[in-house]
Amino acid sequence: DAKTTQPDSMESTEGETVHLPCSHATISGNEYIYWYRQVPLQGPEYVTHGLQQNTTNSMAFLAIASDRKSSTLILPHVSLRDAAVYHCIRMNNNAGAKLTFGGGTRLTVRP
Amino acid sequence: GGIITQTPKFLIGQEGQKLTLKCQQNFNHDTMYWYRQDSGKGLRLIYYSITENDLQKGDLSEGYDASREKKSSFSLTVTSAQKNEMAVFLCASSATGLQDTQYFGPGTRLLVL
Numbered sequence A: 001d002a003k004t005t006q007p008d009s010m011e012s013t014e015g016e017t018v019h020l021p022c023s024h025a026t027i028s029g030n031e032y033i034y035w036y037r038q039v040p041l042q043g044p045e046y047v048t049h050g051l052q053q054n055t056t057n058s059m060a061f062l063a064i065a066s067d068r069k070s071s072t073l074i075l076p077h078v079s080l081r082d083a084a085v086y087h088c089i090r091m092n093n094n095a096g097a098k099l100t101f102g103g104g105t106r107l108t109v110r111p
Numbered sequence B: 001g002g003i004i005t006q007t008p009k010f011l012i013g014q015e016g017q018k019l020t021l022k023c024q025q026n027f028n029h030d031t032m033y034w035y036r037q038d039s040g041k042g043l044r045l046i047y048y049s050i051t052e053n054d055l056q057k058g059d060l061s062e063g064y065d066a067s068r069e070k071k072s073s074f075s076l077t078v079t080s081a082q083k084n085e086m087a088v089f090l091c092a093s094s095a096t097g098l099q100d101t102q103y104f105g106p107g108t109r110l111l112v113l
Helices: none
Strands: A010-015 A018-023 A031-038 A047-051 A061-064 A070-075 A084-094 A105-110 B004-007 B012-013 B019-027 B031-038 B043-049 B064-069 B073-078 B085-092 B109-113
Touching: A010 A018, A018 A084, A018 A105, A031 A061, A047 A061, A047 A070, A070 A084, A070 B019, A084 B019, B004 B085, B012 B019, B019 B031, B019 B085, B019 B109, B031 B073, B043 B073, B073 B085
Parallel strands: A010 A105, B012 B109
Antiparallel strands: A018 A070, A031 A047, A031 A084, A061 A070, A084 A105, B004 B019, B019 B073, B031 B043, B031 B085, B064 B073, B085 B109
16 A cells, blocks of 8 residues: 555645655655645645655655655745645556545645 | 546436536546545545546446546446435546656536435
């Protein structure tokens, strides 16, 4: 079972940089680390993914530990729109690989 | 960019009724998926399809049928709706090959009376 461990919830204030941790101690060599986020009444939104190297895009920076057993999603200068449940997922690179969401981390952003 | 459209947004059915949900994508992606999400829970894969007319069962296929009529569309049928059932059905698509990032539609919310 491709499990990850994340805190249930985190709080922040607008403008802060948020670090969302994820543990995936048993990750396999062909598994990528994906991050999605979801707000009520909407489908999951892709945030970013990586294999070994840190990655960055317009939404976030993904820092992956050198042993790949953990990763941190870094959200710079969060706004109220960043409030969501963030899911960290392990997934292999085969076509048809299924996503398995756990509970994720509920990020609350205060004005 | 592209978009995934799901219809209807909300679906209210009767117990025992056959209900069909539709999904369209204009990413030109090869692979499409149907997931079910129950309140406060994660996703469970129902069916997926890696190309037109292909169908692969997921973990939750019992009680459902699916049809990949063409590359851009993937339908899901609830063969017999269960009383008091309430869930969100999410359609997703991904390009074939490595790093299959899946992009999701907004979901269809089902309520069975």
